[in-house]
Amino acid sequence: MKASSYRLGLICLLLYVLLIGAACAAESDEEDEDEITFRDFSLNIGDRIDLDDYQMELIEIQSLRDGLVVMRVSRVGGSLDEQRALLLDSPNNFDGGAEKGGVTITITDIFDEQSARVRLEYEQKLGTPRKRASDRPAAMPEKPELLVQKSFDRNEMHVGDEVKVTITIRNTGTGTANDIDVQDIPPLPEFTYIAGYPPKIKETLDSGQSDSAVYILNAAREGSVQIPAVVVSYADSKKNSKSNSSEPFSIIIRPKSKADLVINVEDTPPLVLDEEGLLNISISNQGSASATRIEATGEVSPSDGLEIKGLDKSFFEIPPGDAANFSASISGHKRGIYTIRLKVSYDDGDGSVIREATSRAVVLKREYKYQYLLVIIPIIIVSAWIYRRHREYKY
Structure with missing residues (x-):
């Protein structure tokens, strides 16, 4: 009897230990199901996360500068349907948050105007969250550039x-x-x-x-x-x-662009009294700007004996690389050597400038043909007389 009672007590003790162990295991499993975990998701606009009867959709990137993202969180059956602007790195609780059986959503990064990274916190007992890509065509982002x-x-x-x-x-x-x-x-x-x-x-x-x-x-x-x-x-x-x-x-x-006028006056061949000739003049612009308000005037030294017509000229403009050419007529009335001085004033783009050039004209005395005869005839007469005398003495 004693042995039988001992065995019965041992069996009861084992059953008690097994019951206690099972209860502890059940309590541990229940605690594991209540443990909070999280997952990160990269979402484009229109994508959503499904967890149990929760649906969390990315609506828009409201402001890159301020870090604002709009999400819609709802539950099947309509007990929750809320659209909220979430601030970057700021946790947002729905249905009390993950600590109270709901969900907590945090925007951890904003990639661009179309996508962001979302962290979802929840109790493990709610199951495994899954990402659902949007079946709507992606809208063209309003992105000025x-x-x-x-x-x-x-x-x-x-x-x-x-x-x-x-x-x-x-x-x-x-x-x-x-x-x-x-x-x-x-x-x-x-x-x-x-x-x-x-x-x-x-x-x-x-x-x-x-x-x-x-x-x-x-x-x-x-x-x-x-x-x-x-x-x-x-x-x-x-x-x-x-x-x-x-x-x-x-x-x-x-450096400042300026005009630079160069005057070329050709020397005339010698003139005889009252003969007319031409004095050719060229005014060329060798500068980098246009010369304007060009005035050419001339004077003769000595002033008496040489007449010049057409020496005074005026021109509105001479562009760079261009030239103004003209001729003046001259005639001499008195023998001599004359100096012709040409003075040209103009605006070079920075002020008034004067350039001068000189030329020489020679007027000779006119020679007549009979003047040569006056020399030749006496020579012929003397030669004939000498020849005649030579013949007389010879005979």
Whole structure:
């Protein structure tokens, strides 16, 4: 009997231990199911996460600048349906959050205007979350993109030249650019600003639109000048700030462009009294700018004995590399050597300039044919007389 009672007690003890172990295991399994876990998902707009009867959909990237993403969280049956703007790195609880059997959603990264990384926290008992890609066609993102160009109408100029500067802004993106602000640097010391500065551009440009601004400069100091970039700032429809800039470039300002007139007066062959001749004159511009208001005047020394007609001339302009040619008629009334002095005044682009040139004219006394006879006839007479006397003495 005692042995039988002992065995019965041992069996009861074993059964008690087994029951206690099973209860502890059940409690441990229940605690595991209540444990909170998380998973990260990369979602595009329209994608959603399904967990048990929860559905969490990415609606839009509201602001890249402010880090705002809109998500819709709902439950099958309609007990929850909420659309909320979530701030980057800020946990958001739905149905009390993961700690109370609901879900907690955190935006951990925003890739661009179409996608973001989402962290989902939940109790393990809710099951395994699954990503559902959107079956809707992806909408074209409204993403403005401004291209900026700054150009001079020439990259080489002279001091005193005017140059036209053009700034062009073109929206090559897919959305409207708002609050456009062009930031051109303050006036460069190598230029004086004549008109149109600072440049003004439309504040709003739709996709495909462009706008330009033009201003005028005057080159004031010679040298190589580095033209810095123009920066344009703007915002998209969600107030996200953006900016772009033009490419810097160099221009060269050379010394002031001036006209340089060279006068060439051809010497005339000797003239006899009252004979007419031509004095050919050429005024050529060997400078880099047009000569204007050209006045040519001449004088003769000595002033009496040589007459010149057509020496005084005026020309409106002689371009660089060009020349003005003309002739003056001369006639001598008194034998001698005369000096012809030509004076040319003009505007070289920087002020009034005078150039001079000289030429020589010789007037000879007229020679008549009978003057030669007056010398020859006496010689013939003397020669005949000598010949005659020679024959008389011979006989």
